[in-house]
Amino acid sequence: MISLTSLAFVSMMLFSIGAIGVISRKNIFVIYMSIEMMLNGINLFLVTFARYHFDMDPQIITIMVIAIAAVEAAIFLSVIILLFRSKKSLDTDVFTTLTQGEKS
């Protein structure tokens, strides 16, 4: 049996890699994938502890998160398409409309 610690460690690793990806990458797609990775890290964490405590509530939350992530994916992808159409680029540094003027 895989120990609780190693499972928790994997989920935390997934979350951290996702977080670092969100912070460090420029491409919107990669950022999106990183966010999904963070969500999955959380999901794994919840499922692990649900098993450990023999409790069904976290499982339900996990299903919820997956459902919401699917909805989010639909919106996110359409937003990405719109963004690409307006600037012909997926680099986040291009989208500076809301800045204090100096950078635009």
Next chain:
Amino acid sequence: MNTDLLIWIILSPLLGAVLTGGLYFYSIKKEKISDATFAWIGTITPFISFLITLSLFLRMNEENITFKQELFTWLSIDKLTIEMGFLGDNLSIFMAMFVTFVGWLIHIYAVGYMKGDKGFGKFFAYFNLFLASMLILVLADNPIILFIGWEGVGVCSYLLIKFYYGKKENILAANKAFIVNRVGDFGFLLGVVTLFFAMGEVDLSFTSIEANLTNASPELLGLAGFLLFVGAMGKSAQIPLYVWLPDAMAGPTPISALIHAATMVTAGVYMVARFHFLYIDLADIGLFIAYIGAFSALLAAFIATRQNDIKKILAYSTMSQLGYMFIAVGLGFYSTGLFHVFTHAFFKAMLFMGAGGVIMALHHQQDIFKIAQHRASLPIIGFTFLVGVIAISGIPPFSGFFSKDAILAAAFQEEQYLIWGIGMFTAFLTAFYMFRLYFVVFVAPTKSKKEYVYTSKTITLPLLVLAIGAFGAGFLNFPAVFGGNHFVDTWLGQLNSKTIHLSHATEYILMIVSVAVAAAGIFVAYKKYANFDVSKPEEEIGIIGNKFYIDEIYDLVFVKTLKKLSTFIDKVVDSKIIDGFIMNSSEGFVEIGKKVAMLQNANVRFYAAFMLVGMSCIFIYLYITLGL
């Protein structure tokens, strides 16, 4: 006893003021309204007041009752309830009687004096308002209502002193009067507040203050008594707040007559008498009042001997006579003090009106020596002026003798020999300077042709009526020594804590002494001025001629230092410290804003990192505090 008439004593001149004021506005905007209209409205309203007061007086005389009228509750804040109430007791009706009567005569006089003036209507509006304010002050049922009248007379005196506002001196004099009065008013207001705290949960009408006086702490009451007297110092022109009175002569003469005889300056004496129940227990404050009065009387009399302006001499004489009144009320002889207020109203109004007549006949010349050089023949004014001068000098049987002598007898009986001595010496000076004025203006030989100048009936008639008053008013309080009836003393008897009960022999001796002193003053004035060469006028020189340099000292101590202070605040505190602080802090905000704005750099990854850090902080905090 309730009555609806009491308020009409005040409302009559107040409505007159509103009406004449409104008509005056109409006349300057639209079409001209004749002076006669203003004159009729302006003179009838005080007469109505007088008639009402007289009817109330006669009813009181028969039935021995007190009138009271409460219109509505003006203020009600927690424990403090102030009724818009008016009180007609022996004191206030007595005061209102001669205020309305003398005021009415001065109104009639003003019709003649102000004839043809382009501000005729405005003058009567102010005049009626002045009288209405004074009547509010007199008839007030509590100190707050009294304060309304108190401020009202202050404002009206300001408006009237600068009636000819084209001249800078007039405006300065009006400002001086107003500002000096404000100092006193502030004291009065503090006194009322102290009284309120001393009394606690009592509504502030005079009767309930009197009834609950024993519950209050004596220290607070002493403070209140002192502060209230500071107000009286300002209004009644006593040391040290008297400086406005001589300058107030800048206004037209009827105003001086009104201020000095019927309204304004007597307010201080009246107020002390109104609070007689308070001052009876404050012997120290009372003595202080008496000393202030005595020294004011002496100082003013000294200054008056060296003045050349006819109106200023009269102004200083008023201050001096007010000093006598404060001696009386300070020592607890309220009816005696008010009797002097009463007689003084007659002869001082008459003296001012006579002086006004002389000034008018000589085309606004006020220097007594110049008046003498171009003397005109004014038989009626000359005669009435003589009556006034004799009355103020204290020669029996003129009214001034009885009231002044009673005050001096009171001081003697109280064993305040210093006050008595000052009073006697002031009486000598009074006789001297008043007869100096009379001899120079009317008697001293002159080369002028003495043309007869016609004086209007509206000027001479009030003068003659007042002359009867100045002669006969003394008989209303004829001393018991001569088998008199003591009418005023009986009428105001409830105020008195003390009465004069010297032996007859002492009283006779005191009278003889005071008459002798007055006669000596007249004799000295006669020797010096009856044959005075008026072409060589005396100059206002020396320490007395310069009014003891009091104005200069005040200027140096208060005006100049205040000016320095305000310049300092303007140039240093405001522009450097406060502006500096505000400008620097606003620049600081701009700098901080610029720094904060750098966070909004549209760098999504930076936002994400920031979010992560923030959330981490929150979770760490929750972990520590909740201890999960």
